[in-house]
Amino acid sequence: MKEILTHINGVPIHRNFVENIPYNPHLKILLKQKRKAGILGEVLFWKKVRARTFHNIDFDRQRIIGNYIVDFYVKTLGLIIEIDGSSHDEKQIYDGIRQEYLESLGLTIFRITDFDVRKNIDVVMKDLECFIIEHFGTTPSSKIP
Template identity: 90%
Template sequence: MKEILTYINGVSIHSNFVENLPYNPLLKALLKEKRKAGILGEVLFWKKVRARTFHNIDFDRQRIIGNYVVDFYVKTLGLIIEIDGSSYDEKQIYDGIRQEYLEALGLLVFGISDFDVRNNIDVVMKDLEYFIIEYFGTTPSSKIP
């Protein structure tokens, strides 16, 4: 069984570290630009998760994976958190291809809207808890004797 990373609502959360992810060093300049941009939804989400303040889980902000820069990455879970802004509608095909690529690497993507982060951050954080429990959790009653 995989290592227990943390507990959320009494449910043990198991690590799902994905090794040897591709990295494109040519995206470093874009990464720095995105960090400096200070998009409100990303800043608000970062304040909720930085320094292991969300269930002692370590989040990286703006991480290069392959030819993409993801908003947030939890290395120990192989989990990407993407905050989609208002331009989302025009990017659906691109985002679908991107998500398919990331999932093919063994990663999971949790997408949320910038609007929800700005207006319903507590609901977003609960939704993230439920997502993590669903995909990485083991309840005590579900253990095999």
């Protein structure tokens, strides 16, 4: 049985640490630029999760994984949170290739829109709780006898 990381709504959430995540050091310069850009949806989401304020879960902002920079990453769950703004409207093929690569590493992706983060942050946080429970939680009915 995997180690319990936290509990959400009484449901134990199990660690899902993914090892050997590739890292491209050449992206470090872009990382700094992206952080300084201060995209509103990302800033609002970060205020909700930084310093373990969301169920004591540690989130990283702007994390390099392979040749990509993801918006948020939870190392202990192997969970990526992507906030899609208008820049993603014309990038469905690129996003699909990117998502396929990230999932091939054993990572799980939770996508939300920048609009929802800006206008419905409380709903987004509830949706994230449900997503984490669904993918990393163990409820009494899902236990194997």
